[in-house]
Amino acid sequence: MAQLTFREAISRGIAQEMRRDETVLAIGEDIGAAGGVFKGTVGLFEEFGPVRVRDTPISEQAILGAAMGAAMTGLKPIAEIMFSDFFAVCWDIVVNQIAKSRYMTNGQMTFPLVIRSGNGGGLRFGAQHSQSVENWAMMVPGLKVVVPSNALDVIGLMAAAVRDPDPVIFLEAKSLYASKMDVPEGDIVDTLGSAKVLRQGSDATLVSLGAMVPRALKAAEELAAAGIDCTVVDVRSLVPLDTATIMREVTATGRLFTVEENPRLCGWGGELSSIVAEEAFYDLDGPIVRITTPHIPLPAADALEDMAIPSVERIVATVATSMGA
Amino acid sequence: MAQLTFREAISRGIAQEMRRDETVLAIGEDIGAAGGVFKGTVGLFEEFGPVRVRDTPISEQAILGAAMGAAMTGLKPIAEIMFSDFFAVCWDIVVNQIAKSRYMTNGQMTFPLVIRSGNGGGLRFGAQHSQSVENWAMMVPGLKVVVPSNALDVIGLMAAAVRDPDPVIFLEAKSLYASKMDVPEGDIVDTLGSAKVLRQGSDATLVSLGAMVPRALKAAEELAAAGIDCTVVDVRSLVPLDTATIMREVTATGRLFTVEENPRLCGWGGELSSIVAEEAFYDLDGPIVRITTPHIPLPAADALEDMAIPSVERIVATVATSMGA
C-alpha cells in the first residue's frame, strides 16, 4: 500500500499499460519532460523516452487526428487534451471521425484509443477552463466515457480504457488531482461499465460522478445524522452505463437524486432520469430530483464558483427538502 | 396567401429582416450568387448585393468568429453553417466564445446573431451529413435554440431570432426543405420560447420537434383511429423552453411521449422527461416514454436510415404498446 494522489495515479496507470504493451504511446502538449500541466504524466518521459511520450504543438485537431490514424493502423495512443473545454477545438475529430468511423466502415476499422482530459471546475479558472463536459461526450454515439472519482479507480479504469478496443474519453476531475488514497502495489485492472455502490441506505439513492462523488458521500453522512439514510452510487462510466446497478439501487429506495457537475440542460442525470421514469416508474415513491450546476457559464471568482457547483450543503438541503424532512 | 416551401421561407424570412435593418448581414459558403446549397438564400444576393450577402471560404471558425466579432460591435449577422454536423469544426467559437462572453464580461457585450444550419437526416447523406444536433446546442448555457417545423414558423421565428439580442442557433430540418404550405403576405414576426399545441387529445401528449412534428401529427391521427386520443405539441424552441405549455399539456393527459430525431443519450427529450419527473411526478399516470433515433451513427442506405429515425409506424406502435392498447 502506498499513498497516491489522483494525479500520480494517472501516470502510474499509463506506465502500467506502457510497460505491458509497446503499442501504447502518449502524446499531448507539454506532457513530456514537463510532465503535463497538471503533472499527470510525470516520469513517463524519463521511463519511456521521447518516441513513446511525445510533446505536440498546440494543434488539438492534429493531436486527435494523429491518435485516430494511429489507432486504425495498430497502435494504442493515449492523447491528452489539456483542459476538456478544448475539446471544442477538435470536436470534429472526436464526434464525426473517431466516434463514427467504425460504424460507417461496417466494422472494418477499430479505434483502441484513450483521450484523457482535465475536466470540471473548482480551480477558479473561469468559464473557458472549468467546464464539465461529460455530457458532451455521452451524447455522441460511438464514444465510451469514463470519469473516475479516486486514485484507485484512476489506475484500474485507465488500464481498462487502454485495453478496450473502442475509443474512450477519460475525464479527470481537476479538483481531485490533489486528493490522496492508499493504493495497493502491483497491476490494477478494472472494468468499464460498472458502477460502484459506495454506501447503502434505505431512503433515497444519490447517483454521482467524478468530483461530485466525495460530496455526495459527505452529504449522505450529514443526511444520515438528520435521519435520512441514503445509498450513494458512483457511476464511474457513463458509456457503457451500468443501469443494472443503478436501477437496482434506485428501485430499492424508491427515490433518485442525481448529483451532477455539468450544467443543467441535457446532463447525464437527465438521461438517467428519463431511463428511470420510463423503466422504473412504478417503483418510484416520489419525484426524481437533479442537483446540478445551474445552466450558466462558470464564473471565475471563488465565491461565485462555489455557489455554482453542487456543494455538500446544497445536496443536503435539496435532498432533505424533497424528502420532506 | 402564397404557397411557400420551407426553403423559400428561409430566404423570405431573412429578406424581411434585411430590408428592415441595414445591420443585418448574411455570410456563409456558397450563399451568394449560388443561393446556398439547399437553396435557402436564393434571391438575397440579387436584392442586397455582395457586401451584405457574402460568400466565405471553407473556414467555419472564421465564419462564426466573424459573426461574433461583428455582433459585439453593432451588427446583426446571420451566418450559415451548411450542415449542422460541421458545427464540430467550429464548436469552440459557438460554445466557448459566443455562448459565454456576455456572462464572462458581466454583460458588457451583447451578441445579436443567428447561426442557421441544415440539420437532421432523411436525405441518405450518411453519418457526417445527417445528424440532429439540437441537443448539442441545448446543452450549452448561453445559446438559444430554435427548430421550426413549417414554412410559416420559419419566417416568424427567423424574424424573432434576428431581433433577439442573444445568439440563436436556428436549425433547419433538411428533410422539410421541400415541404410546402400557404403563408400570408406581409411581415411575419413570431416569439421565441413559445411551444404550439397542434392537436388536443385526452389520453397522451406527444411532444415533438422539427421534422418529427409532421410525423407525430400523422401518428396521432392513426392513434385516434385506434382509440387513443393524443395531444401533439411542437416545441419550436428548446431554449427558451416553454415548459408552461408543455407541462400543462402533459399534466392534462397524464402521459408524456417525446418524439426526437437526435440520438438517444442526453437528448432534449431526456431533459424534458427529467423536468416532468421532478415537477409533475404526481400528475403522471404512467411511464414517460422517449421515441428517439437509436444511439448509433446514422447509416447512409435508405433502408437503414428509414429504420433509424422515428417513423410514424414506430411512434404509433410505441404509444399504443405503452398505453396498453
Place this chain on the structure above:
Amino acid sequence: MTTTTSPDLDLDAKLELYRMQVGLRQFEKRAYDLFLENYVKGTSHLSLGQEAIAAGFAAAMRPDDYTFATYRGHAHTLARGVPMTPVLAELMGRTNGLMAGKGGSMHLTSVEHGVMGSYAIIGAHLPIACGAAWSAQYRGTEQVAVCFFGDGSTNIGAFHEALNFAAIWKLPVVFVCENNLWMEYTRTTEITAVPNPAADRASAYGLESIIVDGNDVDAVYAVATTAIERARAGEGPSLIEALTYRHGGHSRADPGKYRPDDEVAEWLAKDPIPMYHARLLGEGATEAQLVEIELSVAAEVDRATEEAKAGPTPGADLLMKDVWADGGSAWRN
C-alpha cells in the same frame, strides 16, 4: 509548374495507367446514370476529369501504403484495386456494398486495399493521415500515407495543423491537393489569399512548392514517385498541388452552370483520357489495343452494375451492428 522527368514506365505499364483512367471514367459515368435512375439514393461527387491524379498516385504506391480520400473518393478507392461491384453497391445502399450500405458514397473504405477511409468533413482526414503515417514511422514499416483533398479545403484549420504536424515529426505522408479551381459553387481564388492554394502555402511548413499538371498521368506518376520515395526514405512529408478540373457539377445533379463556358471548354480540351490516348498511340500502342481496353472496361462496368443491382437491401440486423468492436451497439447493460 514543376518540371518532371519522363517516368520510367514501359508501354505495358502505361497501358495499365490508361486502363485505370478509363475504368474510373466509365465507372463515374455509370454512377451518374444510376443516380439519375434513382438507384443511387444519397449524394455522390464524381471525379470525371480528375482521373489522372488518382491513377498516377495509385500506380506509384506500394500495396500496403495508405490512401485517405474525401467524399470525392470513388476514383481513389477504385484506383487502389477495390472492385467496382462493392463500390457501386455501396452507392446504391446494398448489403454487397463495400460497407454494406452503412457508409455511402462519401465514406468509401477498404482497409484490405489500404483505402483508410473517405472523409466528408473538409480537412479532417489530413490530421488522420498524419496519424497513420506516425504509426508507420513508429512501427518501422516504411508505409506511406497519401492524402487527397481539394483546393477549397486548404482554407480550413485542420489543413494547417496537419501540415505543420507532419513537417515537425517528419512523417511519411504525401498531401495531394486536387486543384479543380472550384469549391462547391464558388471559385477558390475568390476566397483564397494566394493564387495557388496549396503550393503557395508549402513554405509555411518548410516544404517545397510543387505544382503538377494533374491531367497528365505520366507527370502525376513522376511527382508521386518522388514524393512517396522521399517519405519512405524518412525524409518527411510533401505537399503537391495537381491542377485539374471536374467535368461535371460538384455533386449529384448539379449541372455546374456557374462556371464560364469557355473555361469548361478549355478544360474539356485538356481531358486527361483523350490526351493520354493520343500519347500512347504516339508511343507505339495500337488503336486496337486501346479499344480493347475501353471495351473490356465497359463490360466490367456493366457486370458490376448488374451485380450491384442484385444485392439485397440491408435489414435491421445491420442497423445496430458495429458501433463497438464487440460488434454491437449496446451502451448499457
Place this chain on the structure above:
Amino acid sequence: MTTTTSPDLDLDAKLELYRMQVGLRQFEKRAYDLFLENYVKGTSHLSLGQEAIAAGFAAAMRPDDYTFATYRGHAHTLARGVPMTPVLAELMGRTNGLMAGKGGSMHLTSVEHGVMGSYAIIGAHLPIACGAAWSAQYRGTEQVAVCFFGDGSTNIGAFHEALNFAAIWKLPVVFVCENNLWMEYTRTTEITAVPNPAADRASAYGLESIIVDGNDVDAVYAVATTAIERARAGEGPSLIEALTYRHGGHSRADPGKYRPDDEVAEWLAKDPIPMYHARLLGEGATEAQLVEIELSVAAEVDRATEEAKAGPTPGADLLMKDVWADGGSAWRN
C-alpha cells in the same frame, strides 16, 4: 529584422511610453505578489518582460480601435487606459473587478476602452478580431482591430482561417505575434516547422513578412503605426512578429525552470525597461524625471491594491446575472 524608421515621437510622448511600460511592470509584479499571498485565486499569466509590445501598440491606436488579447492580457488591457483597480480587483474576484469577478484574469474586457475581450482558448480570438474589423469596414468607421497572440498559437487551425479570411476581405486588422520563444513548457521551434512561426507564414496569406524587436518600444510603435495606418486606409491586414521573452514562468507560480539559464540571462539583459530608461537619458530626459515616473506608478499600484482589496466578494445576485441580454439566466418560463 525589419528596419524601422525612428518614429516621430517627442520626448514627452516617449516619457509616456516609459510610464506605460513601468506601469505594466509594476502592476504585474504586484499581481504576482498577490498571487503568492493568495489574494489572486485562479491562474494568471504575466507579461513581465513583454511590456514594450503592449505599450507600443496601444500608443499607436486610436481610442476607438479594438484590442483583442489572450489570457496573457493584463498588459494589453491596462495599456488601453483601463485603470489598475478594476483589473486587480478582477484578479481577486471582487465585485469592483472589471467584470465583477465573473471573468477572471484570463478574460479581461473593457468595451468602454476598446478592449474587446481576452480569450483563453488558443486561436479563437483571431477570427473574432476579423469580425470586429469586418464590422468596422461595413460601418465605415475606420476603426482598426489589433489582435495579440503568442508564438505557440500559430500552429492552431484558427490562426490559418483568420489570416486567410482577413486577407481576402482586406480587413482592417493587425495580427501581432508576441514571440517569447516558449509555449507553456515547450520551446516553440521544437514543434513548429519554420523558425519564425508568424513571419514565415505571412506569404501563405499574401502578406509581407514583418519582424520587430519586441523589447524596443520605439521600434514597436513604428511598426504598429505603419500597420494600423495601412489598415485604416483600407489596405488590409498585417501580420507582425515581435521578438520578446517572458521573464517569469508561463503562469501562476511556474518558476520557468525548463529554460536554460543563459537564455534567461541573455534576455534579462535585453529587458525593455532599463533599455528604454538608458535611451531616454541619452535623448535628454533626466534621471529625476524617470524616478518620478517610477514613484508615481508605484503609488498608483499601491492605491489600486488597497482599493481592490477593499472590494466586496460577489454574492448570489451576480451568479445568475447576464447570461442573456435581458440581464437574467432563465432558459424556461
